[in-house]
Amino acid sequence: MDGFLIFLEFMLNNVFQISVIFLSVFLMLYFFQKSYREIAMNRKLRTFQKRLRNMNIAKKKKRMAILSVMVIVPIVSVLAFFQLIRSPQITYEYHVSHLNDAEDITMIYESYHQKFTKNVSLRESSIQAFDAQRTVQFNAAVYSENDMPTVKYDTRYIYVLNSDRLVIVNPGNETYPIHKNIDEVFDGIGFFNPIELYIDQDYVVVVGNGYETLSVLPYNHPINTNNGDNISTYVFVFDKNDNFALSSKYVINGNLDAIHKNEHNLLVSVNHHIPFNDEALDVHHYLPTIDANGTIDETLISDIRYIEGTEPNSFTTLLNINIKNSSYDKEVLFGDYKNYIEITDQGFYLLAESYEFIEATEMFTVSEPVNMTRTAITKFNYTSDTLNYHSTKMVRGALVQNDSILIDEDGLRLVTTEKRTDSITHRLYVINHDMNTVSRITDIDTDGHNLSSVQFFNDYTYLIVDRLTDVVIVYNLTNIYNPIYEDTIDYDAFSHYVYAYDNEHILSIDLFDFEEDGLIDGIRIAMLDVSDITSPQEMYNETIIYKDFGLNFNEMLFDNNTIVLSQRHKMLIVPINSYNVLSRIEAMEGVLIFSIDNDEGLVLEGFISHTSQFTPYASYRAIIHNNFLYVISHDAISVSRIDSVEDIMYQFSLINKND
Amino acid sequence: MFKLKVPKKQRDKFRTQLRVGDSVEYEYVLTTDKDLIEDDKINIVFEEKDLEKVSRLLDLITKGEDLYITGYNEIGQKNIESRYIQYFTIEDDEVYAILSKVRFMVKLKLYELEELLDDKYFIRVSKYALVNINKIDYIKPALNSKLILLMKNGDEVEVNRHYYKAFKEVLNI
Numbered sequence: 001m002d003g004f005l006i007f008l009e010f011m012l013n014n015v016f017q018i019s020v021i022f023l024s025v026f027l028m029l030y031f032f033q034k035s036y037r038e039i040a041m042n043r044k045l046r047t048f049q050k051r052l053r054n055m056n057i058a059k060k061k062k063r064m065a066i067l068s069v070m071v072i073v074p075i076v077s078v079l080a081f082f083q084l085i086r087s088p089q090i091t092y093e094y095h096v097s098h099l100n101d102a103e104d105i106t107m108i109y110e111s112y113h114q115k116f117t118k119n120v121s122l123r124e125s126s127i128q129a130f131d132a133q134r135t136v137q138f139n140a141a142v143y144s145e146n147d148m149p150t151v152k153y154d155t156r157y158i159y160v161l162n163s164d165r166l167v168i169v170n171p172g173n174e175t176y177p178i179h180k181n182i183d184e185v186f187d188g189i190g191f192f193n194p195i196e197l198y199i200d201q202d203y204v205v206v207v208g209n210g211y212e213t214l215s216v217l218p219y220n221h222p223i224n225t226n227n228g229d230n231i232s233t234y235v236f237v238f239d240k241n242d243n244f245a246l247s248s249k250y251v252i253n254g255n256l257d258a259i260h261k262n263e264h265n266l267l268v269s270v271n272h273h274i275p276f277n278d279e280a281l282d283v284h285h286y287l288p289t290i291d292a293n294g295t296i297d298e299t300l301i302s303d304i305r306y307i308e309g310t311e312p313n314s315f316t317t318l319l320n321i322n323i324k325n326s327s328y329d330k331e332v333l334f335g336d337y338k339n340y341i342e343i344t345d346q347g348f349y350l351l352a353e354s355y356e357f358i359e360a361t362e363m364f365t366v367s368e369p370v371n372m373t374r375t376a377i378t379k380f381n382y383t384s385d386t387l388n389y390h391s392t393k394m395v396r397g398a399l400v401q402n403d404s405i406l407i408d409e410d411g412l413r414l415v416t417t418e419k420r421t422d423s424i425t426h427r428l429y430v431i432n433h434d435m436n437t438v439s440r441i442t443d444i445d446t447d448g449h450n451l452s453s454v455q456f457f458n459d460y461t462y463l464i465v466d467r468l469t470d471v472v473i474v475y476n477l478t479n480i481y482n483p484i485y486e487d488t489i490d491y492d493a494f495s496h497y498v499y500a501y502d503n504e505h506i507l508s509i510d511l512f513d514f515e516e517d518g519l520i521d522g523i524r525i526a527m528l529d530v531s532d533i534t535s536p537q538e539m540y541n542e543t544i545i546y547k548d549f550g551l552n553f554n555e556m557l558f559d560n561n562t563i564v565l566s567q568r569h570k571m572l573i574v575p576i577n578s579y580n581v582l583s584r585i586e587a588m589e590g591v592l593i594f595s596i597d598n599d600e601g602l603v604l605e606g607f608i609s610h611t612s613q614f615t616p617y618a619s620y621r622a623i624i625h626n627n628f629l630y631v632i633s634h635d636a637i638s639v640s641r642i643d644s645v646e647d648i649m650y651q652f653s654l655i656n657k658n659d
Numbered sequence: 660m661f662k663l664k665v666p667k668k669q670r671d672k673f674r675t676q677l678r679v680g681d682s683v684e685y686e687y688v689l690t691t692d693k694d695l696i697e698d699d700k701i702n703i704v705f706e707e708k709d710l711e712k713v714s715r716l717l718d719l720i721t722k723g724e725d726l727y728i729t730g731y732n733e734i735g736q737k738n739i740e741s742r743y744i745q746y747f748t749i750e751d752d753e754v755y756a757i758l759s760k761v762r763f764m765v766k767l768k769l770y771e772l773e774e775l776l777d778d779k780y781f782i783r784v785s786k787y788a789l790v791n792i793n794k795i796d797y798i799k800p801a802l803n804s805k806l807i808l809l810m811k812n813g814d815e816v817e818v819n820r821h822y823y824k825a826f827k828e829v830l831n832i
Contacts, residue, residue, distance in 0.1 A: 037800060042797060044831055045797075049792070049795075053678040053718070053721050
């Protein structure tokens, strides 16, 4: 039925092409019928003449041969045509192909690019998706007290990772608080963008991107991704039992996509962009290369996989590094997965949109061709020493947004959207870790509207319909084999981002246009009582208007990791680290601290700033430890009690006195 | 029309000499074994030595008596056995009999020839042509719902749309 609808849609959108096809088919049938009639007629003539004992009958072999060709050629041509367009030059086995040589890489790219540039509607939807991503970045997970990516603590030290050094602070020693300042390992890296810091019993692991140059600043963040070939991902492992000496170092060419640590295994995903627009491109130059403690490992093209229909613009390298043994295993995909990679204890999950082009569009330049978007879910399994491809699963539609998927110990839950010319279909899939579909819902009724967000809480899935309609559809997934439609509720504060504060409360964070000028200029934070999920009630709210601080930009817009939400201490800490993107003059830098009170709501307890000096590429972070609030900036740490946050007990510099 | 029921090893030889082929529908049974005769058919039981006689008999059955048409040309007149005529045609109000390589003027009207040669398997295909079915080499459908008959002498004769149906009925097309 779907196939027929797609064909119907193609017909309506491509009247000229369909006319040509129908005319061709009509002529083919006409000549087929004419040839058949001629053969039959002459056969009758021969029979008749034989009855009259006329044995001198010429067989007309030549004419019969021509007629046979006239009959057979159209049939063979049609069969050959369909066979040709159905047989890609690269063969896929369950949506996956192994590459042979550099020619395969350029061929896949050119084929994809040709189809994509032809495909206006696809390009437009891609642009829309990109715009959406810019606004939904805020939906990244809120980190709890000790999950700040670049500031961690253990029982003895606070670890602060900056762009040029790792500072190990002993907060118990007010006289000499800096235990060790590690900066020599960063020498030789043009600019280091710290991304993740892991602390365990034996090791400190530092992960970040190194840029050879910083000639171009990305538009929305000073240290955002830059897909040039001058980026490398660095992994440093320091041995705590050897006074934080460097025990191993890995350098992978490309930009860090995702990272996860599981006991002594560090799972890393790195994306390396291939500049196909460079006429002098040598693909071999961009093959993933790993420098593991000085040993160079260059990937062979024959070891690279490509998933059918995904955007072939880069290499994605997956590494399973065993920190303890200083060994690793790797897998490489040809494709762009930076939009969604989830690494869990169950494996690597890479999601990417896979465009399936209707073959007929390859024949014509059409204004509105038909295509189908699928989401390719590729899984890799890992053990302590190995990393292996598991499978690829295709589901219909594209992820609503990066957050419309949840991967936990039960499996995957995701919601996709499929747009057609005049219809929109949303689907909810429940997939187990063997990548089998456990259940799915395909009749989600949004009355033709988009979904703006999807949230998974406990056993419930909240589908937030485009904010203009202010509708939330709720499905109960308590029994994953039989999802149940629960209710459709009407509330307008669910949009953009919600976080489960506890079982009965949801913290809702909304981007907001206070001045109603079409531009987002602030944030609205609200606490919702969802003890009755069918009737959420807003308990209180607080608004932060950037422009109060002279801002038109805020780090929170793209990096939600900066927020600290402490349930234990009932605190919400929101860093303000913003500057005018045009003047680059810092207008406000510090953290806003709110207490969460069920009666009074969000109460502003204070604002802490270390300096008003412009410090590019630095962010404020905060941690709560032993009833103390540590506010960390690029240059300093300040300490205060959580019951009087603005009274700074002491503050010390993170800059080594020798510097 | 004919069913040949003879021993297998003689079949090809008999078939060639008698100029008959097997047909599903038949009225005559030709056999050398009287036990093989069929009650509801006309049976001709013969011996091998009489093959020539049987062949002449079959000619009589299929074509009837020989019929001669008188034709004229610049040399004089000639009686032409009808089975050798490819077709008759009208040119400049005169009727001509067309043979393999020569043509003769005929003093009969075309409709008179049509009546005369009715049982000789001549068929009217247009207002201007009467065709010997046995001399049709090939039938070629034209684009305008007409048929072109390629005759054994290489000529082409058009089957007019008015005579198309009758032509098809005769040939059981």
